[in-house]
Amino acid sequence: MDWECCWSRDHIEADHCPYVGEGEEDLLSSQRRRIVEKCVECPRFKNDLARMKGAGYPLSDVLPYILTEFQEQKAQMGAMLSFLNSRTREIKFLREVGLVLQNSIDLDEVLSIAMTAITAGKGFGMNRAFLLMTDKERRNIRGYLGVGPRDYEEAWRTWEDISRSNFTLRQLARDFQKTKLTSEKVKFHDILQQLTVPLADQGHIFNRALRGKKPILVENALNNPDLDRGLARILGVDTFLVMPLISRNRRIGVIIADNCITHKPITLQDMQSLETFAFPVAFALERASLYERLQEEVAKQKAANLKLREQQELIVKMEKMALVGKITSSIAHSIRNPLMVIGGFARTLLKGSSADDEKRSYLESIVRETRQLEEVLSEVLDYSESLFPVTDYWDLNELVVKAMGELEGVMNGAGVACRMELAPDLPVVRIDYKQISYCLKTITTTALSAMELGGELHVESLKDGDAVLLRVTDDGKPLSETAQVALTTPFFQTQELGEGVGLSLCKSILERQGNTLTITSRPGGGNTYSIRLLTKKENI
Amino acid sequence: MAKLLVVDDEANIRLLYAAELSDEGYDVVTAGSALEAVEKLESESFDLAVIDIKLKNESGIELLQRIVKERHTVPVILCTAFSCYKDDFSAWLADGYVVKSSDLQELKDEIARVLAKRQKAAYT
Numbered sequence: 001m002d003w004e005c006c007w008s009r010d011h012i013e014a015d016h017c018p019y020v021g022e023g024e025e026d027l028l029s030s031q032r033r034r035i036v037e038k039c040v041e042c043p044r045f046k047n048d049l050a051r052m053k054g055a056g057y058p059l060s061d062v063l064p065y066i067l068t069e070f071q072e073q074k075a076q077m078g079a080m081l082s083f084l085n086s087r088t089r090e091i092k093f094l095r096e097v098g099l100v101l102q103n104s105i106d107l108d109e110v111l112s113i114a115m116t117a118i119t120a121g122k123g124f125g126m127n128r129a130f131l132l133m134t135d136k137e138r139r140n141i142r143g144y145l146g147v148g149p150r151d152y153e154e155a156w157r158t159w160e161d162i163s164r165s166n167f168t169l170r171q172l173a174r175d176f177q178k179t180k181l182t183s184e185k186v187k188f189h190d191i192l193q194q195l196t197v198p199l200a201d202q203g204h205i206f207n208r209a210l211r212g213k214k215p216i217l218v219e220n221a222l223n224n225p226d227l228d229r230g231l232a233r234i235l236g237v238d239t240f241l242v243m244p245l246i247s248r249n250r251r252i253g254v255i256i257a258d259n260c261i262t263h264k265p266i267t268l269q270d271m272q273s274l275e276t277f278a279f280p281v282a283f284a285l286e287r288a289s290l291y292e293r294l295q296e297e298v299a300k301q302k303a304a305n306l307k308l309r310e311q312q313e314l315i316v317k318m319e320k321m322a323l324v325g326k327i328t329s330s331i332a333h334s335i336r337n338p339l340m341v342i343g344g345f346a347r348t349l350l351k352g353s354s355a356d357d358e359k360r361s362y363l364e365s366i367v368r369e370t371r372q373l374e375e376v377l378s379e380v381l382d383y384s385e386s387l388f389p390v391t392d393y394w395d396l397n398e399l400v401v402k403a404m405g406e407l408e409g410v411m412n413g414a415g416v417a418c419r420m421e422l423a424p425d426l427p428v429v430r431i432d433y434k435q436i437s438y439c440l441k442t443i444t445t446t447a448l449s450a451m452e453l454g455g456e457l458h459v460e461s462l463k464d465g466d467a468v469l470l471r472v473t474d475d476g477k478p479l480s481e482t483a484q485v486a487l488t489t490p491f492f493q494t495q496e497l498g499e500g501v502g503l504s505l506c507k508s509i510l511e512r513q514g515n516t517l518t519i520t521s522r523p524g525g526g527n528t529y530s531i532r533l534l535t536k537k538e539n540i
Numbered sequence: 541m542a543k544l545l546v547v548d549d550e551a552n553i554r555l556l557y558a559a560e561l562s563d564e565g566y567d568v569v570t571a572g573s574a575l576e577a578v579e580k581l582e583s584e585s586f587d588l589a590v591i592d593i594k595l596k597n598e599s600g601i602e603l604l605q606r607i608v609k610e611r612h613t614v615p616v617i618l619c620t621a622f623s624c625y626k627d628d629f630s631a632w633l634a635d636g637y638v639v640k641s642s643d644l645q646e647l648k649d650e651i652a653r654v655l656a657k658r659q660k661a662a663y664t
Binding site: 341347367 | 556643644
């Protein structure tokens with residue numbers, strides 16, 4: 001018989017069988033493989049079978065059974081193979097995820113891996129996922145991160161990007177952490193904000209999933225009487241999966257995954273895979289957040305230690321200062337008396353000497369040097385006294401008027417006019433009256449030294465929040481930054497300013513009582529010295 | 541002429557005070573100890589006393605308290621190397637307080653001020 005199909009021939013030419021495609025040329029010379037792969041499906045072969053039956057071939061009745069059975073077996077094999085392939089891929093992927101999660105203690109890295117795994121095609125291939133985590137107080141589950149496209153446009157772009165790249169899951173996750181994590185957090189902010197649920201709300205689907213320790217697949221969410229319809233509206237989908245994250249009976253959080261773009265059904269297999277994956281994720285998340293908390297505690301501890309050390313140093317310093325104070329006080333008497341006698345008699349002699357007396361200049365030197373020594377002594381004594389302030393509540397304006405009154409002579413001598421602007425009804429300030437007077441006087445004398453003859457000094461008091469501000473402004477040459485540092489550092493020496501403890505003493509007096517001294521200079525001229533005095537008792 | 545009693549345990553300082561204050565026209569009597577001061581106060585009358593707070597083993601403030609208790613009419617100016625006694629309540633009994641300095645002008649001003657105040661009080 002002349003058969004229509006080529007099954008009876010050993011070798012055929014390419015144009016004999018239309019089903020042998022490009023790349024399958026080896027089938028042309030292999031009869032056996034050609035029959036198995038092509039002929040059994042070929043309509044021409046089926047025609048030949050019918051013709052065999054007509055011609056009374058004895059096997060023609062049996063052959064169709066064998067053929068059908070063969071085709072069924074073949075289809076089954078194909079299905080199993082594809083199942084096996086997908087499982088192999090899944091195992092490989094889970095292994096990869098597991099490895100990363102095992103090693104990572106960085107919360108962001110864990111999140112990136114988990115969320116990429118759920119949404120990337122190489123992973124579970126869900127369109128979108130939200131992670132909700134239990135807050136520190138363990139009161140609420142809060143929306144923490146959302147990953148996926150917001151609309152079809154974006155989805156298409158993303159998928160195209162991913163299919164073009166040949167990254168492994170880990171690379172994808174790394175890329176995600178580096179470039180997208182922050183923007184994704186912002187992108188789904190509105191949805192995440194609405195996903196906060198109290199852990200006490202027993203009936204809520206999140207808590208139900210956590211209690212049951214099993215994923216829940218929600219279908220037909222908009223018409224489901226057991227479900228809060230708001231949730232479906234927030235997510236904008238009808239079908240989604242709620243996956244609890246539990247580690248050692250601790251409720252870590254919940255993952256919501258859906259196919260908001262493709263609307264592909266969520267299969268049992270999807271659920272099982274995600275479930276297998278949820279455990280290492282929950283564990284890694286817990287570990288990472290514990291590590292983060294540990295880091296916070298370590299930082300707190302470090303800060304506390306630092307503070308403790310500073311306090312200890314301060315105590316040691318104070319002790320030293322107190323000792324210095326005692327010593328200086330006790331030697332003051334023995335230094336001041338001889339100084340007084342030397343300088344005093346020199347003055348007496350100077351008074352009695354005639355203008356042309358050649359010894360007059362010697363006496364003048366003695367008087368000058370003695371005065372200088374006495375000034376140094378006063379400064380040192382003032383400093384040691386400043387270590388023991390006696391604070392009480394005082395009216396600052398009264399203090400200012402009195403202190404400035406005492407300086408009237410000095411200001412007149414310098415030809416400087418003083419303009420006072422004192423705010424009425426200031427709250428009382430808790431200060432050491434003597435010390436603050438000293439500060440104001442020292443600041444004024446410092447300001448005077450920066451001024452030309454005939455300037456104006458502006459002294460004002462005003463309320464400033466919880467504090468009272470006392471400002472002294474001159475119109476003299478602006479102080480350079482070095483000069484400002486020099487003025488407020490004890491015994492710091494610059495060529496213009498000499499050395500001393502004046503303003504630096506003010507600064508330490510004020511700071512010790514919880515107040516501040518700041519100096520600001522305007523390039524055009526003038527410096528402002530501001531003292532900020534606290535009024536609240538607990539701040540002192 | 542106002543008569544002053546200067547009490548200081550250092551001879552040189554007494555000498556300086558005597559010289560300077562005499563120059564100012566005061567009649568100056570000095571004492572080197574609290575005991576001597578009390579003796580002089582009991583035998584003579586003074587218009588003002590200048591007292592050092594540290595008098596070897598004695599205290600000028602105690603002397604001041606004694607004067608205030610026994611002789612109300614003598615005003616006292618405390619004179620010392622320490623400025624911290626300004627906060628001592630007992631020192632507030634004094635009519636004036638001067639920190640020791642080779643420039644005696646402050647002391648002289650204070651003496652003049654206290655004497656003028658006394659005089660004014662006596663007239664009214």
